[in-house]
Amino acid sequence: MNxxxxxxxxxxxTLDIVSEMKSLEGPLLPILHAIQAEFGHVPQExxxxxxxxxNLSRAEVHGVVTFYHDxxxxxxxxxxxxxxxxxxxxxxxxxHLAERVKTLLGIDFHQTTLDGAVTLEPVYCLGLxxxxxxxxxxxxxxxxxxxxxxxxxxAEVRA
Amino acid sequence: MTVRIxxxxxxxxxxxxxxxVAERLASEIEARGLDATIVRNGSRGLHWLEPxxxxxxxxxxxxxxxxxPSDVAALLDAGLANGGNHPLCLGKTEDLxxxxxxxxxxxxxxxxxxxxxxxxxRAHDGLKGxxxxxxxxxxxxxxxxTESGLRGRGGAGFPTGIKWKTVLxxxxxxxxxxxxxxxxxxxxxxxxMIMEGDPFVVIExxxxxGLATGATKGFVYIRSEYPHAIExxxxxxxxxxxxxxxxxxxxxxxxxxxxxxxxxxxxxxCGEETALLNSLEGKRGVVRAxxxxxxxxxxxxxxxxxxxxxxxxxxxxxxDKGAAYYRDFGMGRSRGTIPIQIAGNVxxxxxxxxxxxxxxxxIVDRIGGGTATGRPVKAVQVGGPLGAYFPPALFDTPFDYxxxxxxxxxxxxxxxxxxxxxxxxxxxxxxxMEFCAVESCGKCTPCRIGSTRGVEVIxxxxxxxxxxxxxxxxxxxxxxxxxxSLCALGGFTPYPVMSAVTHFPDDxxxxxxxxxxx
Numbered sequence: 063m064n065x066x067x068x069x070x071x072x073x074x075x076t077l078d079i080v081s082e083m084k085s086l087e088g089p090l091l092p093i094l095h096a097i098q099a100e101f102g103h104v105p106q107e108x109x110x111x112x113x114x115x116x117n118l119s120r121a122e123v124h125g126v127v128t129f130y131h132d133x134x135x136x137x138x139x140x141x142x143x144x145x146x147x148x149x150x151x152x153x154x155x156x157x158h159l160a161e162r163v164k165t166l167l168g169i170d171f172h173q174t175t176l177d178g179a180v181t182l183e184p185v186y187c188l189g190l191x192x193x194x195x196x197x198x199x200x201x202x203x204x205x206x207x208x209x210x211x212x213x214x215x216x217a218e219v220r221a
Numbered sequence: 222m223t224v225r226i227x228x229x230x231x232x233x234x235x236x237x238x239x240x241x242v243a244e245r246l247a248s249e250i251e252a253r254g255l256d257a258t259i260v261r262n263g264s265r266g267l268h269w270l271e272p273x274x275x276x277x278x279x280x281x282x283x284x285x286x287x288x289x290p291s292d293v294a295a296l297l298d299a300g301l302a303n304g305g306n307h308p309l310c311l312g313k314t315e316d317l318x319x320x321x322x323x324x325x326x327x328x329x330x331x332x333x334x335x336x337x338x339x340x341x342x343r344a345h346d347g348l349k350g351x352x353x354x355x356x357x358x359x360x361x362x363x364x365x366x367t368e369s370g371l372r373g374r375g376g377a378g379f380p381t382g383i384k385w386k387t388v389l390x391x392x393x394x395x396x397x398x399x400x401x402x403x404x405x406x407x408x409x410x411x412x413x414m415i416m417e418g419d420p421f422v423v424i425e426x427x428x429x430x431g432l433a434t435g436a437t438k439g440f441v442y443i444r445s446e447y448p449h450a451i452e453x454x455x456x457x458x459x460x461x462x463x464x465x466x467x468x469x470x471x472x473x474x475x476x477x478x479x480x481x482x483x484x485x486x487x488x489x490x491c492g493e494e495t496a497l498l499n500s501l502e503g504k505r506g507v508v509r510a511x512x513x514x515x516x517x518x519x520x521x522x523x524x525x526x527x528x529x530x531x532x533x534x535x536x537x538x539x540x541d542k543g544a545a546y547y548r549d550f551g552m553g554r555s556r557g558t559i560p561i562q563i564a565g566n567v568x569x570x571x572x573x574x575x576x577x578x579x580x581x582x583x584i585v586d587r588i589g590g591g592t593a594t595g596r597p598v599k600a601v602q603v604g605g606p607l608g609a610y611f612p613p614a615l616f617d618t619p620f621d622y623x624x625x626x627x628x629x630x631x632x633x634x635x636x637x638x639x640x641x642x643x644x645x646x647x648x649x650x651x652x653x654m655e656f657c658a659v660e661s662c663g664k665c666t667p668c669r670i671g672s673t674r675g676v677e678v679i680x681x682x683x684x685x686x687x688x689x690x691x692x693x694x695x696x697x698x699x700x701x702x703x704x705x706s707l708c709a710l711g712g713f714t715p716y717p718v719m720s721a722v723t724h725f726p727d728d729x730x731x732x733x734x735x736x737x738x739x
Contacts, residue, residue, distance in 0.1 A: 090503030130486035148407030153565035192570030205236030
């Protein structure tokens with residue numbers, strides 16, 4: 063992801079986003095979502111900037127960013143594979159599939175493969191509980207997974 | 222006449238290949254020069270048959286499923302466009318037993334209409350409720366909702382009309398309607414389905430709530446795990462605004478109401494109403510102590526109605542057909558219908574809307590068809606990660622708020638997750654504590670610390686370390702969490718834990734020691 067953007071560009075783009083969304087009621091989460099969509103993560107160095115623009119303390123902004131699971135402080139891999147770990151998927155063997163994926167990729171949850179191809183994340187429910195076990199790969203949903211299907215997903219992200 | 226072929230766009234259908242089926246169908250239609258068009262509808266809720274496609278014929282809609290992309294050519298060869306026969310043909314959709322035995326009030330249009338067609342929405346009784354509400358005094362709208370007996374479908378079961386009345390009676394220049402679409406409970410997907418399959422009914426329900434309470438602004442807080450619902454709701458709000466349903470003048474009246482869609486950021490606790498309000502305000506999703514009630518001081522300190530998606534989506538039909546029509550369904554103090562979500566290890570998973578009162582056994586065995594693996598049912602968890610595990614011995618429990626409470630369970634958001642006999646209930650109890658530890662907002666001690674201690678105590682039981690003392694400790698800890706936590710996360714985590722301990726004691730007995738063999 064856009065790791066090579068200079069910090070000057072990041073600041074300028076952040077200011078654009080903040081000024082665009084500042085007038086929303088309770089603008090912080092929408093701003094953070096927009097920043098993550100832009101840069102692939104929420105760069106630590108722009109938190110003071112956001113705080114200044116919204117008239118918040120840096121601690122408040124830091125507190126919000128770290129509270130929510132969605133915001134990353136560093137870029138993810140080229141692909142993000144989210145495996146559902148909630149009860150409905152457990153009832154259909156989701157735990158075994160998760161182990162299989164971890165072994166195939168050689169990483170644990172919250173880690174990225176060394177080649178930067180894929181980040182593996184747990185997700186607690188995709189609302190596909192009637193088509194369990196389920197996963198989301200880069201925003202696309204997959205249900206009724208079995209060993210063959212997860213092997214195919216892993217092959218896809220490795221390609 | 223152009224034939225209409227329906228291919229669902231619901232995420233559950235997409236997850237099993239509906240997009241590729243639609244693409245294949247489109248290219249085949251073009252290659253064959255057929256006079257047919259593809260409508261991307263919501264799901265009918267028969268998820269084991271997804272992707273289930275339908276074709277409009279003179280006799281009604283004919284269903285086919287589950288359809289793989291490779292089936293498309295053969296289906297067209299068999300005369301799909303005219304409802305032709307094929308091994309995948311399921312017959313008339315409306316005659317399918319799973320659908321025929323339902324009472325669809327809230328989900329009346331879901332799976333039938335094009336979710337983003339206002340013309341479809343109007344043609345299927347849409348906006349009738351709002352039209353009536355526009356002509357009524359706010360207090361009369363509130364009275365009608367109260368009389369219907371509608372209770373919050375998010376899980377707490379609080380009477381919706383009472384909530385609305387409190388906001389109506391609280392004077393302020395600005396009030397809000399907040400739609401809680403942070404449906405994080407495993408086994409639940411009704412909110413997602415209605416947002417993806419009939420978004421206008423949610424918008425209509427919110428607009429009615431606005432007119433009834435004097436609120437002019439609404440927010441829909443949708444969890445980020447639901448990108449398809451976010452997309453559909455965002456488009457639907459734009460369409461509704463352009464059509465004058467939302468905006469400065471609701472349906473040409475002198476009253477205004479508008480809606481903004483907001484995205485959550487992956488915190489389960491934000492499904493708790495006060496945490497959700499903090500999140501909307503741009504804060505950490507930490508639970509607030511009550512009082513003050515959100516109805517008095519809610520979003521930005523203003524009077525706020527905060528209702529679940531399904532509660533709001535049930536309001537239009539109550540306004541259209543009357544309070545008595547809705548109230549006549551159901552049992553005891555649980556009035557109307559409830560969209561039951563049947564999930565997990567079950568043959569016929571999906572959404573089943575029915576009046577309150579069916580027994581749990583009827584739902585799991587008769588409607589759900591037992592487990593998908595064919596093994597015996599060991600347990601069902603009703604109400605998400607904070608709901609109790611019930612054994613088949615309790616299958617005579619009727620689906621009713623009070624009946625479940627009487628057996629130390631809860632209906633919650635009406636999701637049912639089925640487990641076969643391979644489930645380890647100690648593991649499930651541990652997961653409940655672990656989940657609470659991961660998702661706790663941290664504000665109150667019983668939840669923040671109790672959940673972590675709970676995991677440790679269960680681990681000790683699993684290792685056979687003083688199991689009896691540790692189970693007693695666990696029970697004591699659960700008692701503290703239940704009565705000492707600020708919200709349902711810490712307060713209800715004891716339900717899955719203690720129900721597992723109570724109903725499945727064998728799983729908590731120490732495994733025979735093997736190390737003694739050396």
